[in-house]
Amino acid sequence: MAKWLENPDILIVGAGPSGAIAGALLARKGYSVMTLEKQTFPRFSIGESLLPQCMEFIEEAGMLEAVNNAGLQYKNGAAFRRGDTYTDFDFSEKFTPGWGNTFQVQRAGFDKLLADESAKSGNNIFYEQEIIAVTPDAQQPSAVSRAIDGSEKTVRAKFILDASGFGRVLPRLLNLNKPSEFPVRQAYFTHVMDNIEPSEFDRHKILVSVHPEFKDVWFWLIPFAGGRCSLGVVASQAFLDRYPEDPEIKLRQLVKETPALQHLLRNAEYAMPVRSIVGYAADVTSLYGQGYALLGNAGEFLDPVFSSGVTIAMKSASMAANLLDRQLQGGSVDWQTEYAKPLQAGVNAFRMFVEAWYDGRFQDIIFYQGQSPEIRGMICSILAGYAWDQKNPYVSEPRRLNTLAEICRSN
Numbered sequence: 040m041a042k043w044l045e046n047p048d049i050l051i052v053g054a055g056p057s058g059a060i061a062g063a064l065l066a067r068k069g070y071s072v073m074t075l076e077k078q079t080f081p082r083f084s085i086g087e088s089l090l091p092q093c094m095e096f097i098e099e100a101g102m103l104e105a106v107n108n109a110g111l112q113y114k115n116g117a118a119f120r121r122g123d124t125y126t127d128f129d130f131s132e133k134f135t136p137g138w139g140n141t142f143q144v145q146r147a148g149f150d151k152l153l154a155d156e157s158a159k160s161g162n163n164i165f166y167e168q169e170i171i172a173v174t175p176d177a178q179q180p181s182a183v184s185r186a187i188d189g190s191e192k193t194v195r196a197k198f199i200l201d202a203s204g205f206g207r208v209l210p211r212l213l214n215l216n217k218p219s220e221f222p223v224r225q226a227y228f229t230h231v232m233d234n235i236e237p238s239e240f241d242r243h244k245i246l247v248s249v250h251p252e253f254k255d256v257w258f259w260l261i262p263f264a265g266g267r268c269s270l271g272v273v274a275s276q277a278f279l280d281r282y283p284e285d286p287e288i289k290l291r292q293l294v295k296e297t298p299a300l301q302h303l304l305r306n307a308e309y310a311m312p313v314r315s316i317v318g319y320a321a322d323v324t325s326l327y328g329q330g331y332a333l334l335g336n337a338g339e340f341l342d343p344v345f346s347s348g349v350t351i352a353m354k355s356a357s358m359a360a361n362l363l364d365r366q367l368q369g370g371s372v373d374w375q376t377e378y379a380k381p382l383q384a385g386v387n388a389f390r391m392f393v394e395a396w397y398d399g400r401f402q403d404i405i406f407y408q409g410q411s412p413e414i415r416g417m418i419c420s421i422l423a424g425y426a427w428d429q430k431n432p433y434v435s436e437p438r439r440l441n442t443l444a445e446i447c448r449s450n
């Protein structure tokens with residue numbers, strides 16, 4: 040039973056993946072933790088294809104058994120299609136040691152599972168509590184929460200972790216928002232009962248399909264357990280505005296223009312109204328401040344193409360929880376060199392790959408048939424989420440992508 044704490048050691052804003060993992064880790068270390076979540080769970084969220092690297096953090100937070108037993112769709116790789124060319128990466132081929140499999144998840148149930156596991160570890164989670172004000176302070180930062188009945192309460196903690204995702208609570212309240220360098224892109228998505236013949240689709244992999252005419256327009260098809268798939272398209276807002284206004288007609292028309300995907304989905308039934316999210320790329324001037332740190336999407340969000348969001352969210356949760364443990368025990372922590380910089384090293388590796396995806400370099404690399412297994416293994420590591428492995432030359436020197444793309448293009 041969750042207990043309301045006026046003075047917890049740690050106050051967490053939001054009970055999504057980053058909040059649930061950080062809360063479990065800190066509660067398991069013996070700290071008093073309270074998480075205030077604006078919505079009720081289960082609730083819909085986008086971000087349904089996990090990467091193997093995030094299994095490490097699920098395990099660290101003591102949630103592995105629950106996640107393994109949840110009947111989720113097993114995932115062991117990523118497949119890409121452009122025109123008649125198809126290529127797939129099996130995570131077992133990756134260069135970096137570690138987990139080589141994970142799951143694809145409907146986030147409503149998955150996020151509830153993580154939050155419930157976090158609560159079992161001692162994280163006191165309260166739903167329908169929206170954080171509306173925050174006062175930073177090195178010793179005792181505080182926050183005001185508003186319940187659904189309008190009543191407000193102040194919580195004074197030793198530290199605040201902002202895990203509010205796209206809510207971006209501290210960036211908004213403390214003026215930390217910085218525009219992303221990426222152009223404004225938009226996604227339209229839904230769930231379908233896919234009715235795909237088993238022989239036509241490897242359900243253990245996410246399928247990313249490129250529009251035949253526009254290489255910066257792409258679709259995800261993420262299979263779940265039970266014959267359901269998440270289907271989405273990503274493009275610039277200006278491009279999508281050229282299509283009919285009705286979201287379902289828009290998505291159907293774009294799928295129709297992409298023959299192999301249209302063929303795969305020829306018997307699909309749309310199982311949910313088509314939704315849209317726009318301008319999701321975001322950045323901040325700082326990932327930490329007086330008595331607080333930003334986790335996951337509350338910090339920076341790049342782009343969905345490599346399914347890196349939940350992995351970055353969980354990585355940041357693990358890093359921050361371990362640093363906070365030291366700090367609360369009286370040790371000193373340099374949040375710039377020990378949190379922001381190393382976290383951003385991985386985010387920057389993903390950034391290089393995202394840029395290379397949209398300008399076509401990455402596509403030319405993966406669709407090139409003559410790639411050496413060693414290089415494929417290094418690329419595969421990034422696709423599996425191991426963007427912090429400095430031993431991988433494509434992490435430590437991402438400019439190598441340029442040379443590689445040139446080689447692939449000239450062959």
Ligand code: FAD
Pocket residue numbers: 052053054055056057058075076077078084085086087088089090168169170171202203204205206207208226316319334335336337340342343345346347348349350352
């Ligand atoms: P969230 O999951 O957003 O959780 C934040 C929580 O904070 C929410 O429950 C919210 O209600 C709560 N909150 C917000 N404001 C307040 C407040 N004021 N007070 C209290 N609580 C508050 N990632 C992947 O890993 N794989 C994918 O396939 C993938 N696909 C994506 C596709 C698209 C189109 C987009 C835009 C993103 C995608 N992502 C994907 C990214 C993924 O959605 C996020 O990175 C991930 O959900 C971040 O987790 P989080 O814990 O930081 O935040």
